[in-house]
Amino acid sequence: MKFKTFAAFVGPSLFMMLVFIALPLVSVFTQSFYNTQPVFEQVEIESCTPGFPDPVCVTRTETKPILGEDGKILTQTRFTGLESYRNVLELGRVKDALANGSWRQLMAIDFWKALRFTLTFTLLTLPLVVVVGLAIALAVNNAAKSLRGPVIFISLLPFIITPVIGALSIRWLFIGDGILTSFLEWWLAQDIAMFAQGWTIELMMLFYRVWHVAPFAFVIFYAGLQTVNQDTLESAIIDGANRWERLRYVIVPHLMPLIVFVALIHLMDCYRVFEEIVGFSSQSHVISLQWLTYDFLTPDDAGNRSIGRASASAMLTMIGIVVLLIPLLTRTWRDHKGSH
Amino acid sequence: MSTPLSMRQSLSLRVGSAGFLIFWCLLAAFPIVWIAVMSFKSPVDAFASNPLDVVIGPATRADGNGLSIIDIVLGLAALWASARFALRTLPRMVSRLTQPGTIVIGWIIAVSGFAVSFVIGFFVILPVILTGLNAIAGPLSTPLIGLTTVHYQSVWVDNEFYRNFLNSLLVTTGVVTVSLTVGTLAGYGLARSGSNLAFWLLILALIFRALPHSVLVAGYLPVFINSAEILRPIFGDAAPTLYGQPYAVIAVLVAINQPFTIWMLRSFFHSIPTELDEAARVDGCSHFQAFRRVIMPVMWPGVITTGLFSFLLGYNDFLVTSLLLDAQNQTMVPAIAGYFNRETTTTDQVEAIAAAVSITAPLFLLVMVFQRQIVSGLTAGAVKG
Numbered sequence: 273m274k275f276k277t278f279a280a281f282v283g284p285s286l287f288m289m290l291v292f293i294a295l296p297l298v299s300v301f302t303q304s305f306y307n308t309q310p311v312f313e314q315v316e317i318e319s320c321t322p323g324f325p326d327p328v329c330v331t332r333t334e335t336k337p338i339l340g341e342d343g344k345i346l347t348q349t350r351f352t353g354l355e356s357y358r359n360v361l362e363l364g365r366v367k368d369a370l371a372n373g374s375w376r377q378l379m380a381i382d383f384w385k386a387l388r389f390t391l392t393f394t395l396l397t398l399p400l401v402v403v404v405g406l407a408i409a410l411a412v413n414n415a416a417k418s419l420r421g422p423v424i425f426i427s428l429l430p431f432i433i434t435p436v437i438g439a440l441s442i443r444w445l446f447i448g449d450g451i452l453t454s455f456l457e458w459w460l461a462q463d464i465a466m467f468a469q470g471w472t473i474e475l476m477m478l479f480y481r482v483w484h485v486a487p488f489a490f491v492i493f494y495a496g497l498q499t500v501n502q503d504t505l506e507s508a509i510i511d512g513a514n515r516w517e518r519l520r521y522v523i524v525p526h527l528m529p530l531i532v533f534v535a536l537i538h539l540m541d542c543y544r545v546f547e548e549i550v551g552f553s554s555q556s557h558v559i560s561l562q563w564l565t566y567d568f569l570t571p572d573d574a575g576n577r578s579i580g581r582a583s584a585s586a587m588l589t590m591i592g593i594v595v596l597l598i599p600l601l602t603r604t605w606r607d608h609k610g611s612h
Numbered sequence: 613m614s615t616p617l618s619m620r621q622s623l624s625l626r627v628g629s630a631g632f633l634i635f636w637c638l639l640a641a642f643p644i645v646w647i648a649v650m651s652f653k654s655p656v657d658a659f660a661s662n663p664l665d666v667v668i669g670p671a672t673r674a675d676g677n678g679l680s681i682i683d684i685v686l687g688l689a690a691l692w693a694s695a696r697f698a699l700r701t702l703p704r705m706v707s708r709l710t711q712p713g714t715i716v717i718g719w720i721i722a723v724s725g726f727a728v729s730f731v732i733g734f735f736v737i738l739p740v741i742l743t744g745l746n747a748i749a750g751p752l753s754t755p756l757i758g759l760t761t762v763h764y765q766s767v768w769v770d771n772e773f774y775r776n777f778l779n780s781l782l783v784t785t786g787v788v789t790v791s792l793t794v795g796t797l798a799g800y801g802l803a804r805s806g807s808n809l810a811f812w813l814l815i816l817a818l819i820f821r822a823l824p825h826s827v828l829v830a831g832y833l834p835v836f837i838n839s840a841e842i843l844r845p846i847f848g849d850a851a852p853t854l855y856g857q858p859y860a861v862i863a864v865l866v867a868i869n870q871p872f873t874i875w876m877l878r879s880f881f882h883s884i885p886t887e888l889d890e891a892a893r894v895d896g897c898s899h900f901q902a903f904r905r906v907i908m909p910v911m912w913p914g915v916i917t918t919g920l921f922s923f924l925l926g927y928n929d930f931l932v933t934s935l936l937l938d939a940q941n942q943t944m945v946p947a948i949a950g951y952f953n954r955e956t957t958t959t960d961q962v963e964a965i966a967a968a969v970s971i972t973a974p975l976f977l978l979v980m981v982f983q984r985q986i987v988s989g990l991t992a993g994a995v996k997g
Contacts, residue, residue: 491990565824579833582830
C-alpha cells in the first residue's frame with residue numbers, strides 16, 4: 273500500500289486522536305503551571321448607625337471580586353510554576369507525617385490517600401480476577417454442552433452492566449438494613465454498618481470489581497481452553513500426571529499469554545478506578561486518583577473549578593500510567609524488532 | 613464415544629464443579645435481578661429486611677397494587693407470545709419484505725416497530741383488559757403478589773427521564789456511527805500496511821487507551837467553556853460554546869474510543885485474506901473501491917461487534933458526560949446521580965432504583981440478541997492479536 277493511500281485511510285482517525293487526545297494532553301501540561309483566579313480588590317466600606325449627637329460610623333475593608341463590563345467576575349491567569357503540584361502533593365504535611373511516623377496523618381492528605389487506595393485496589397483485584405475467571409472457565413468447560421450458552425449469558429450480565437449502576441446495585445443490597453446487611457447481622461449476631469468505615473466500603477468495592485471483570489477474564493480463558501492441545505494432555509496422563517499437575521503444567525502454560533493480556537487490560541482499567549467511588553458515595557472515606565481530578569473539575573459552591581490543581585493531579589496520574597506501561601512497551605518493541 | 617477411564621472425573625470433582633458454577637450464576641445474576649424486583653415495590657417492601665417481604669410485597673399489596681392469578685397468567689402469556697413472535701415470525705417477515713442490501717434498514721424498522729407496539733400493547737392495552745376481567749372474575753382476582761409501577765411513572769413521566777433517554781440515544785447513535793466510519797477506514801489501512809509507521813500508530817493508540825479519562829477532560833473543560841471567545845476570530849459571532857453540546861461530547865467519546873476501535877477492527881480485517889483485495893485490484897478497483905465493494909460486505913460481523921462495544925462505551929460513560937454536559941441535556945447515567953445524591957426519603961431511593969433498572973433493560977436485551985458477537989469481540993483482541 274502506498275503511503276498516500278495509507279494516509280487517506282488512517283488520516284481521519286489519526287486527526288481525531290491528535291485533536292481530542294494529544295492536544296488536550298499538551299494543554300493539561302501547560303495548564304498545570306498556570307492558575308486562574310478571580311481578581312480581588314480591597315474596598316473600604318463605611319457603615320453608619322444613627323447615634324447622638326453624631327452617627328456612629330465604622331469603616332471596614334472588604335475584599336471583593338471585580339466585576340467586568342459584562343457583569344461577570346474578572347479573572348486573571350498567571351504563571352505559578354510548580355505551585356499547583358505543591359498544592360496537590362502537600363509535601364510539607366507529608367514531611368511532618370513521616371517525621372511523626374504517623375500513617376494516619378499521611379492518609380489525611382487527599383493525594384496520598386487516593387494513591388494508596390488506587391494501588392492496593394489494583395494489586396488486590398488482579399489475582400482475584402485471574403483466579404475467579406479461570407475457575408469459571410474450567411467449570412463451564414466441564415459442564416454439559418447445552419448448559420454453556422445460558423451460563424455464558426448470565427455471566428455476561430455483570431460485565432455489560434453500566435459500571436455506576438453495577439456499583440449501585442451492590443450498594444442497595446447493603447445500604448441501611450438492606451437484605452445482605454441484615455443477613456450478616458443475623459449470621460454474626462452483631463450490629464453492622466457497612467457504610468460507616470472505610471474498610472467495609474473497600475471490601476464491597478473489591479467484590480464489585482471482581483464481579484464486574486471476572487466475566488471478561490472468563491470469556492477469554494474459555495476461548496483459550498478450546499485450543500488446548502489434546503495430545504499434550506494425553507501424554508501428560510500417560511506420564512502419570514494427576515488432574516492438578518495437568519492444570520499446573522499443561523493448561524496454565526498454554527493460557528499464559530492470555531493471562532498476561534487479561535492482567536494488562538485489568539491493570540490499565542483498574543488504575544482508572546472511578547465509578548465505584550460515585551456508586552458507593554464513598555468520598556468521605558475512600559477516594560481514587562481519577563476521582564481526585566474529577567473532584568477538582570466539578571464546580572465548588574462558588575461555581576469555581578480549580579483547573580490548575582486538576583491539571584496537576586492529572587499529570588501525576590499520567591506518570592503512574594507511564595510507569596505501568598514501560599515494561600509492556602519495551603517488550604512489544606523487542607517482539608516487533610524480532611519479527612523483522 | 614465413551615471417555616477413557618483416566619479422563620473420567622470423580623464424583624466429588626463433578627459435584628464441586630457444578631456447585632461452583634451454580635454459585636457463580638446466582639452471584640452474577642442476583643444483584644441485577646434483585647434491584648429489578650425492588651423497583652416494583654413500595655418503599656417499605658423494597659427495603660424490608662426479610663427477603664420474602666421484598667419478593668411478595670405485603671405493604672404494596674395492602675395499598676391495593678397487586679397481581680392476581682389472572683394478571684400473572686395473562687401477562688406471562690403475552691410475554692411468551694411476543695418473545696415467540698420476535699424470535700420466529702419477525703426474522704421471516706424481515707427477510708421476505710426487504711430487498712437485498714437494505715436488510716440493515718429493514719431490521720432497524722422492524723425492531724423499532726416491534727418495540728413501540730410491545731410497549732403500547734403491554735403497558736396500555738393489557739392493563740385495560742385486565743381491569744375489566746378482574747372486575748368480573750370474583751375470587752380469582754384477589755391480588756397475590758404486590759407490584760406497582762408507580763416509581764417508573766414518576767421517573768419517566770413526572771421527572772421527565774425520557775429527555776435523558778433521548779439525549780443518551782443521540783449521543784450513543786452519534787458515537788457508534790462516527791467511530792465506526794472513521795475506525796473501519798483506519799483499521800483497514802493499518803491491517804493492510806506492514807510499515808513501521810503503522811506499528812508506531814498502533815502503539816500510540818495503545819498508550820492513548822491507557823489514559824485515564826479525567827486527564828483528558830481536564831484538558832477539554834477550560835477550552836470548551838471558553839470556546840466562544842477562542843473561536844471568535846475564526847467563526848465570528850456564530851462561534852459556539854462547546855460546553856453542554858451533545859455534538860462536542862460525541863466527538864470526545866469517539867476520540868476516546870478510537871484506539872480500542874482500531875485495534876479491534878484491525879484484528880478483524882487481518883482475518884480476511886489479502887487475496888480478496890488483490891483480486892479486486894486486478895479487476896481494476898482502486899484501494900478505496902476494493903475496500904467498499906469487496907471487503908466491507910464480508911466485514912459486517914466485525915463491524916457489528918465493534919459497534920456493540922462503541923455503543924457500550926457511549927451508553928455507560930459517566931465521567932465525560934457528567935462533566936461536559938449541563939443539566940438540560942444530561943444523558944441517563946449521570947442523571948441518575950441526581951437521584952441517589954438526593955436520597956432524602958426512601959421513595960427517592962426506590963425511584964433511583966427504577967431509573968437504574970430502566971438503564972439496564974436495554975443492555976439486557978443487547979446481551980440477549982448479540983451474545984455471540986460480544987463473545988467473539990472479546991476473544992478477537994486476545995486470541996488473535
